[in-house]
Amino acid sequence: EAQVTQNPRYLITVTGKKLTVTCSQNMNHEYMSWYRQDPGLGLRQIYYSMNVEVTDKGDVPEGYKVSRKEKRNFPLILESPSPNQTSLYFCASSLSKFTRAGELFFGEGSRLTVL
Amino acid sequence: GQNIDQPTEMTATEGAIVQINCTYQTSGFNGLFWYQQHAGEAPTFLSYNVLDGLEEKGRFSSFLSRSKGYSYLLLKELQMKDSASYLCAVLNDYKLSFGAGTTVTVRA
Numbered sequence: 653e654a655q656v657t658q659n660p661r662y663l664i665t666v667t668g669k670k671l672t673v674t675c676s677q678n679m680n681h682e683y684m685s686w687y688r689q690d691p692g693l694g695l696r697q698i699y700y701s702m703n704v705e706v707t708d709k710g711d712v713p714e715g716y717k718v719s720r721k722e723k724r725n726f727p728l729i730l731e732s733p734s735p736n737q738t739s740l741y742f743c744a745s746s747l748s749k750f751t752r753a754g755e756l757f758f759g760e761g762s763r764l765t766v767l
Numbered sequence: 768g769q770n771i772d773q774p775t776e777m778t779a780t781e782g783a784i785v786q787i788n789c790t791y792q793t794s795g796f797n798g799l800f801w802y803q804q805h806a807g808e809a810p811t812f813l814s815y816n817v818l819d820g821l822e823e824k825g826r827f828s829s830f831l832s833r834s835k836g837y838s839y840l841l842l843k844e845l846q847m848k849d850s851a852s853y854l855c856a857v858l859n860d861y862k863l864s865f866g867a868g869t870t871v872t873v874r875a
Contacts, residue, residue: 694867702861710862742809751798751817754858758809
């Protein structure tokens with residue numbers, strides 16, 4: 653089954669404790685992206701990757717890091733989480749060919765709470 | 768920067784038609800996309816427009832006017848399962864930016 657898998661789905665942590673949210677897709681997609689979703693603000697792009705070893709900032713990259721060492725994986729790293737990073741996070745992937753980059757397949761989401 | 772506006776909420780009756788408008792002002796444009804998101808779930812892709820005009824996909828249609836920076840999603844023959852949030856998104860190079868979403872409530 654074609655899917656994007658995120659882990660963990662739910663996490664409560666404390667300020668400053670480094671954490672990683674993993675994302676893996678089995679569709680051989682070149683393009684992967686991370687979004688956060690907050691009430692009233694919608695989905696905001698954090699980082700995206702057009703292919704292995706190619707990443708770029710989205711609209712809200714501060715406080716986050718990513719890496720793309722393999723095509724299928726695109727982890728999101730919070731080096732020193734703060735309460736304003738409490739949010740629902742979605743990983744997504746798509747073919748990168750021109751407009752196909754906009755046809756995203758989303759993971760189920762990871763709800764993160766930073767105390 | 769990107770500015771994508773859509774109404775916050777809409778309510779309609781089962782069997783009716785609802786039109787969700789989206790206006791955008793973006794520094795570049797490579798396509799406009801619509802997504803559906805049920806409460807507590809991930810967004811799912813519905814449709815996209817690259818050129819001006821109407822794209823029809825079953826009960827859902829989407830329209831684009833690039834010169835006006837305007838799109839709409841038309842939902843026909845509304846069903847209870849169509850109660851969801853509908854997200855308008857604009858692709859600029861490889862960045863896909865979303866509006867805040869329109870929550871549609873379908874009443875019996």
